[in-house]
Amino acid sequence: MAKMIGAEMLFETLLNEGVDTIFGLPGGYVLKVYDVMPKFEERGLKHVLSRHEQGATHMADGYARASGGPGVVLCTSGPAATNTVTGIATAQMDSSPLVVFTGQVPTPYLGSDAFQEADHIGITRPCTKHNTLVRKTRDLPQAIKEAFYIATTGRPGPVLVDMPKDVLIGEDELVIPDKVTLRGYKPGVKAHVGQIKKAMNMLLNAERPLIFGGGGLICANASDELIELTHRLQIPVTSTLMGLGAFPSADPLYISMLGMHGSYAANMAVHASDVLLSIGARFDDRATGGNFEKFAPNAKIIHIDIDPSTIDKNIKVHCPIVGDAKEVLKQMFDLVPPDYNAERKEWFGKIDEWKKNHPLTVHQGNGKIQTSWAIEMLSNITKGEAIIVTDVGQHQMWVAQFYKFQKPRTHITSGGLGTMGFGFPAAMGAKFARPDELVVAVCGDGSFQMNMQELATAVQYNMDLKIIVFNNGFHGMVRQWQTLFFESNYSASQFGVLPDFVKLAESFGARGFRCERPEQLESTLIEGLQTPGVVLMEIVVDCEEMVYPMIAPGGAMNEMILDPVDMA
Amino acid sequence: MRHTISILVNNEPGVLARIAGLFSARGFNIESLCVAETPDPATSRLTLVTSGDDWIIEQIIKRFNNMIDVIKVTDLSEYIHVERELVILRVEARPENRAEILRIADIFRAKVIDVGPKSYALELTGDKEKVTAFIELLKPMKMLEVARTGSVALSRAIQKQRGDK
Numbered sequence: 001m002a003k004m005i006g007a008e009m010l011f012e013t014l015l016n017e018g019v020d021t022i023f024g025l026p027g028g029y030v031l032k033v034y035d036v037m038p039k040f041e042e043r044g045l046k047h048v049l050s051r052h053e054q055g056a057t058h059m060a061d062g063y064a065r066a067s068g069g070p071g072v073v074l075c076t077s078g079p080a081a082t083n084t085v086t087g088i089a090t091a092q093m094d095s096s097p098l099v100v101f102t103g104q105v106p107t108p109y110l111g112s113d114a115f116q117e118a119d120h121i122g123i124t125r126p127c128t129k130h131n132t133l134v135r136k137t138r139d140l141p142q143a144i145k146e147a148f149y150i151a152t153t154g155r156p157g158p159v160l161v162d163m164p165k166d167v168l169i170g171e172d173e174l175v176i177p178d179k180v181t182l183r184g185y186k187p188g189v190k191a192h193v194g195q196i197k198k199a200m201n202m203l204l205n206a207e208r209p210l211i212f213g214g215g216g217l218i219c220a221n222a223s224d225e226l227i228e229l230t231h232r233l234q235i236p237v238t239s240t241l242m243g244l245g246a247f248p249s250a251d252p253l254y255i256s257m258l259g260m261h262g263s264y265a266a267n268m269a270v271h272a273s274d275v276l277l278s279i280g281a282r283f284d285d286r287a288t289g290g291n292f293e294k295f296a297p298n299a300k301i302i303h304i305d306i307d308p309s310t311i312d313k314n315i316k317v318h319c320p321i322v323g324d325a326k327e328v329l330k331q332m333f334d335l336v337p338p339d340y341n342a343e344r345k346e347w348f349g350k351i352d353e354w355k356k357n358h359p360l361t362v363h364q365g366n367g368k369i370q371t372s373w374a375i376e377m378l379s380n381i382t383k384g385e386a387i388i389v390t391d392v393g394q395h396q397m398w399v400a401q402f403y404k405f406q407k408p409r410t411h412i413t414s415g416g417l418g419t420m421g422f423g424f425p426a427a428m429g430a431k432f433a434r435p436d437e438l439v440v441a442v443c444g445d446g447s448f449q450m451n452m453q454e455l456a457t458a459v460q461y462n463m464d465l466k467i468i469v470f471n472n473g474f475h476g477m478v479r480q481w482q483t484l485f486f487e488s489n490y491s492a493s494q495f496g497v498l499p500d501f502v503k504l505a506e507s508f509g510a511r512g513f514r515c516e517r518p519e520q521l522e523s524t525l526i527e528g529l530q531t532p533g534v535v536l537m538e539i540v541v542d543c544e545e546m547v548y549p550m551i552a553p554g555g556a557m558n559e560m561i562l563d564p565v566d567m568a
Numbered sequence: 569m570r571h572t573i574s575i576l577v578n579n580e581p582g583v584l585a586r587i588a589g590l591f592s593a594r595g596f597n598i599e600s601l602c603v604a605e606t607p608d609p610a611t612s613r614l615t616l617v618t619s620g621d622d623w624i625i626e627q628i629i630k631r632f633n634n635m636i637d638v639i640k641v642t643d644l645s646e647y648i649h650v651e652r653e654l655v656i657l658r659v660e661a662r663p664e665n666r667a668e669i670l671r672i673a674d675i676f677r678a679k680v681i682d683v684g685p686k687s688y689a690l691e692l693t694g695d696k697e698k699v700t701a702f703i704e705l706l707k708p709m710k711m712l713e714v715a716r717t718g719s720v721a722l723s724r725a726i727q728k729q730r731g732d733k
Contacts, residue, residue, distance in 0.1 A: 121582055122585070125585060125589055126589055131582075182636060183639045184578060184637050184638045184639040185636045309630035309631050312623070312626065
């Protein structure tokens with residue numbers, strides 16, 4: 001059997017796992033790893049050098065969300081590892097599969113406060129699905145295989161593998177196990193047939209049924225099964241932020257997003273439903289409006305989820321089903337009686353009425369560009385088919401409201417942690433995963449500044465990537481809350497100084513476009529999207545625009561604040 | 569409600585930290601925690617006593633089950649079980665109360681494990697109530713040091729589910 005050093009074992013195991021792209025940044029304790037890396041780059045492994053480990057982690061996350069496969073990060077110890085924490089927590093909150101490799105001080109020096117030493121395991125314990133410190137070179141391949149297995153199965157999540165320098169330069173026989181079995185981890189539990197039958201009974205007899213899908217639907221790759229089932233049963237569908245794209249916007253059964261900034265029709269439908277089926281959603285406060293007592297007061301709730309700890313965590317449900325969404329939906333479809341035919345004219349009539357009375361509306365016309373109008377235009381220009389990676393804030397909500405997503409894994413956003421600075425590097429990762437598709441990063445001016453150094457990375461790798469920066473000079477969502485709940489006390493929410501984003505892009509060797517007038521917007525977007533290379537389009541927008549509807553904290557789904565313009 | 573939970577875990581560094589971390593992060597309460605290797609050196613058994621309503625206990629157990637290094641979780645409070653705790657303590661022994669201390673020890677079937685010119689160290693095993701009563705009785709005599717293990721527990725061989733007629 002081959003004898004080699006730990007650093008080589010790392011790459012041999014990565015190639016064995018089918019990894020072709022890793023995102024990283026070198027440093028002291030991983031120098032040997034980077035020294036042997038060129039040999040493996042010749043064998044098909046691509047390393048993307050980022051400018052900040054946080055950028056690398058978000059890139060790996062975007063790669064994972066766009067491809068379904070795990071994203072891989074490599075960095076050194078101490079500050080490099082702590083720089084990955086935000087990215088790791090982001091991935092954990094959204095159940096994204098990441099494997100993060102960190103260098104570490106040699107094992108005899110652990111705990112001695114050595115140079116660039118940090119307790120990576122201790123620091124990332126609460127925000128990883130699992131983490132491990134490898135103490136012997138021989139154990140490295142096993143630990144890596146286990147890490148990939150844990151990250152990508154069951155409810156996906158980030159896993160950290162800490163590799164001390166002596167383990168990386170030590171020599172031993174390469175032993176890569178074929179299979180991984182863990183005593184304490186047995187994902188892939190089969191759903192309880194009795195519960196599925198109970199759920200079907202509820203749905204078949206419902207008068208006002210509603211389905212809402214979350215991120216878990218996309219993790220399970222269960223879009224086709226959902227479309228099939230809903231068409232057969234004629235049940236309307238809404239979606240959480242993380243579930244957007246799992247069900248095509250163009251489908252007549254679709255009612256658009258629910259929740260704090262969801263549409264009027266979707267929220268009213270939830271409130272009025274008598275049977276609510278939730279698939280791969282975790283009933284968090286943004287999707288439910290935050291008032292768990294007042295949520296869907298008239299409904300019996302069915303909850304399909306792969307993680308038993310999600311069930312009954314926030315809301316007590318009537319029919320829990322622990323299992324894989326794809327399998328469960330298939331089984332449900334097989335249980336529909338062949339003569340079942342429900343029209344639900346009254347229920348659909350009610351929903352149409354809500355849609356008509358308070359549709360999501362763009363109000364363009366005061367001479368300043370409204371972000372929502374720009375996003376609607378972007379959706380039309382790209383026919384809802386681009387991969388849109390957003391940052392966090394008002395623009396993120398308008399993308400969710402006005403971009404017409406048709407397919408899963410075309411909407412990528414930091415929903416759970418709400419990490420500003422995620423959008424741009426994650427878009428880069430998504431582009432590496434799907435190089436032949438149009439990938440657009442949609443950011444606010446506040447968010448973009450947080451990882452703008454990665455412009456260098458994008459240009460270095462000759463990427464064909466489009467970035468839209470909506471510039472309103474503010475932390476927009478903070479400004480909105482200050483307007484509504486803090487008597488417009490705009491404390492520290494306005495930026496006194498902002499870069500000239502066009503010159504910034506050009507300084508890195510990218511292309512920059514600015515648009516300040518509504519009549520120039522369409523041509524700017526079209527030109528920017530068609531210009532090859534890394535292209536930044538700065539769109540100067542109205543800072544006074546607000547995201548409506550809005551459920552105020554503690555409000556019920558039917559207690560929405562609506563756009564005053566629409567109410568007049 | 570007080571729950572005694574027995575957890576079989578991989579004997580890996582960091583497992584205890586992960587379990588304790590769950591409690592501190594979520595604000596759940598640990599009344600006591602006792603852990604040691606089992607005859608299989610690859611595994612350890614943790615006995616944990618916590619309290620909370622049904623929802624909290626359900627969440628705790630589900631989250632333990634999610635942990636990669638946790639092999640099996642049993643809520644022993646759901647079963648008829650035996651619970652024991654060990655205490656060793658040092659009590660001040662003056663000429664006027666030496667005899668009384670030994671009498672109390674005898675009544676509880678505790679053992680004297682150390683003798684000094686001014687103190688006795690005693691050892692007692694029993695259920696939580698017995699141990700607590702023992703300590704309460706000795707308190708007036710001036711307790712110098714007390715070390716309790718917290719509960720360990722096993723389910724009984726013959727189970728009749730609570731609520732069976």
